[in-house]
Amino acid sequence: MEIDQACPQCGAPVVLTETDRLLTCPFCKVRLYMSPPDIFRYLIPPAPGNAFNPELVYAPYRRFRGMVFDLRVPNENERVLDLNFLALPSGIFPDTLGLRPQTLRLRPAAFQEEDRCLTPTVDLSDFPARPATPQPPFPGPPRIPPSRTAFVGEVRSLIYAPFYYARGQWHDAVLDRPLASTSGPDPVQEFVWDLKKTWDLHFIPTLCPDCGWDLAAVNESCLLFCPQCRSGWEPCGQGLRRFPFFRQSGGGEDQACFSLPFWYFQLPYDPPDYFRLPVSKLFALPAGQAPPWDPIPTKSSFLVPAFKISPRIFLRLGRAATLTPFPETDLEPGLPAAYHPVTLPAEEALGFIEVLQASLDQETVVLAGSRPRIDSRDWEKKLVFIPFLETPYELIQPRSRFGISKNALNLGRFI
Ligand SMILES: [Zn+2]
Numbered sequence: 001m002e003i004d005q006a007c008p009q010c011g012a013p014v015v016l017t018e019t020d021r022l023l024t025c026p027f028c029k030v031r032l033y034m035s036p037p038d039i040f041r042y043l044i045p046p047a048p049g050n051a052f053n054p055e056l057v058y059a060p061y062r063r064f065r066g067m068v069f070d071l072r073v074p075n076e077n078e079r080v081l082d083l084n085f086l087a088l089p090s091g092i093f094p095d096t097l098g099l100r101p102q103t104l105r106l107r108p109a110a111f112q113e114e115d116r117c118l119t120p121t122v123d124l125s126d127f128p129a130r131p132a133t134p135q136p137p138f139p140g141p142p143r144i145p146p147s148r149t150a151f152v153g154e155v156r157s158l159i160y161a162p163f164y165y166a167r168g169q170w171h172d173a174v175l176d177r178p179l180a181s182t183s184g185p186d187p188v189q190e191f192v193w194d195l196k197k198t199w200d201l202h203f204i205p206t207l208c209p210d211c212g213w214d215l216a217a218v219n220e221s222c223l224l225f226c227p228q229c230r231s232g233w234e235p236c237g238q239g240l241r242r243f244p245f246f247r248q249s250g251g252g253e254d255q256a257c258f259s260l261p262f263w264y265f266q267l268p269y270d271p272p273d274y275f276r277l278p279v280s281k282l283f284a285l286p287a288g289q290a291p292p293w294d295p296i297p298t299k300s301s302f303l304v305p306a307f308k309i310s311p312r313i314f315l316r317l318g319r320a321a322t323l324t325p326f327p328e329t330d331l332e333p334g335l336p337a338a339y340h341p342v343t344l345p346a347e348e349a350l351g352f353i354e355v356l357q358a359s360l361d362q363e364t365v366v367l368a369g370s371r372p373r374i375d376s377r378d379w380e381k382k383l384v385f386i387p388f389l390e391t392p393y394e395l396i397q398p399r400s401r402f403g404i405s406k407n408a409l410n411l412g413r414f415i
């Protein structure tokens with residue numbers, strides 16, 4: 001998906017992709033980090049003849065691309081999901097934009113006072129409950145697995161598509177033709193208009209606030225690091241906020257080493273125990289003996305990759321890192337010499353804790369009770385760089401012995 005964005009410094013047109021967080025202007029050479037107030041919002045421009053149509057209505061579509069995990073079989077059905085769907089209940093507008101966002105150039109959703117756009121009320125988690133009413137030329141609604149699903153998003157955005165009402169019918173303002181399945185009265189009075197309509201995208205210079213050096217980042221980076229003074233920065237509102245990070249020592253840094261970033265989530269309190277038993281122990285019990293009712297503690301720390309990679313490797317890496325705990329004393333502040341950029345924000349990684357819990361639960365049987373629910377806001381986060389030894393084709397973690405191919409790591413930037 002491509003977006004036409006004007007350079008905020010010189011006005012030159014710059015073409016971005018939807019995963020870009022950095023704008024680099026080929027004309028004035030400025031390099032800026034784009035920080036939306038919540039999520040990125042784009043619009044599909046109407047056909048030129050409709051550009052000034054006073055009847056235009058913009059309907060919001062939610063866009064998601066990322067990993068989906070089935071919590072019932074957490075070690076199987078993982079996959080990449082790429083979809084968009086109408087973000088409001090309506091019998092008027094098509095359920096999905098289909099492939100249009102990929103074939104048309106989008107623009108940032110900068111609405112004027114007179115523009116009319118609708119409020120998005122349907123979220124990704126609500127989607128399966130929606131009725132299916134496919135309308136050509138749009139394909140039918142995309143299928144999302146039933147509930148018990150965890151989403152780890154690479155892209156979450158809103159795309160506004162233009163429509164207008166004329167001659168007793170709703171029209172698609174891009175193709176300039178009537179929508180196939182709608183006719184009858186104009187139900188405009190039922191619409192919930194979005195009166196805010198302005199979502200300022202902040203452009204933040206990518207210079208180190210401490211020493212003025214150019215910060216190191218790739219287009220998809222969500223944290224920026226200073227190669228000069230080795231500080232870390234998180235975009236926040238209209239500026240950058242210092243971000244603490246750690247590296248795991250004792251991992252063989254003296255050898256050829258490349259570090260991968262992980263989000264380290266911890267509970268600041270002792271979680272309640274619950275009763276589970278490893279399957280292997282259950283089968284090893286002598287006949288007639290009742291299983292021991294010892295509670296096992298709920299896990300209170302998880303490590304989740306802080307970068308994009310295919311869902312299967314993401315799960316295996318998260319499991320391997322979580323199951324190879326290291327003492328807190330092994331964490332020291334500091335940036336490793338060679339490291340992979342942070343391309344998955346903590347808010348998305350947080351959704352993966354449930355997948356790891358479900359995956360680890362697969363190896364135990366429930367004896368009593370159920371997993372206590374922990375509020376996702378309770379988790380404290382840290383960014384930790386874990387060292388991997390570098391071989392010609394692979395990176396190998398010396399403690400967990402987990403290996404990851406360099407190729408998969410590079411491909412992961414485009415899941
Ligand atoms: Zn420029």
Ligand SMILES: [Zn+2]
Pocket residue numbers: 208209210211212213226227228229230231
């Ligand atoms: Zn610096």
